[in-house]
Amino acid sequence: MSKELEVQGLTLYHFSACMFCIKVRFFLWRKGIKVSQKDILIHPQYAQELIAGGGKKQVPCLRIESENTVQWLYESTDIINYFKSKLKNG
Numbered sequence: 648m649s650k651e652l653e654v655q656g657l658t659l660y661h662f663s664a665c666m667f668c669i670k671v672r673f674f675l676w677r678k679g680i681k682v683s684q685k686d687i688l689i690h691p692q693y694a695q696e697l698i699a700g701g702g703k704k705q706v707p708c709l710r711i712e713s714e715n716t717v718q719w720l721y722e723s724t725d726i727i728n729y730f731k732s733k734l735k736n737g
């Protein structure tokens with residue numbers, strides 16, 4: 648990944664005041680990574696999507712779609728580590 652990269656196939660479910668979400672969003676901002684974001688408090692239908700797909704209403708959660716598979720990654724640290732694993736320089 649490089650600076651100011653808009654990543655396709657990734658969606659971050661979150662809400663603005665959630666500290667764990669802030670941690671992830673700050674990491675993404677610092678690294679210049681842009682992903683689609685869905686606020687589950689502003690749009691309750693996103694919360695329903697999250698529960699239906701990931702199994703629980705916990706944020707942050709990163710929906711990772713690649714080819715024909717969809718993975719729902721919970722836990723802020725795991726989400727950050729996912730991005731770090733994709734970055735050349737961490």
Ligand SMILES: N[C@@H](CCC(=O)N[C@@H](CS)C(=O)NCC(=O)O)C(=O)O
Pocket residue numbers: 665666667668703704705706707721722723724
């Ligand atoms: N260990 C989790 C904690 C996430 C968490 O507690 N998120 C809260 C919002 S700040 C939440 O979604 N609570 C609702 C729930 O767990 O059902 C992380 O680091 O992501």
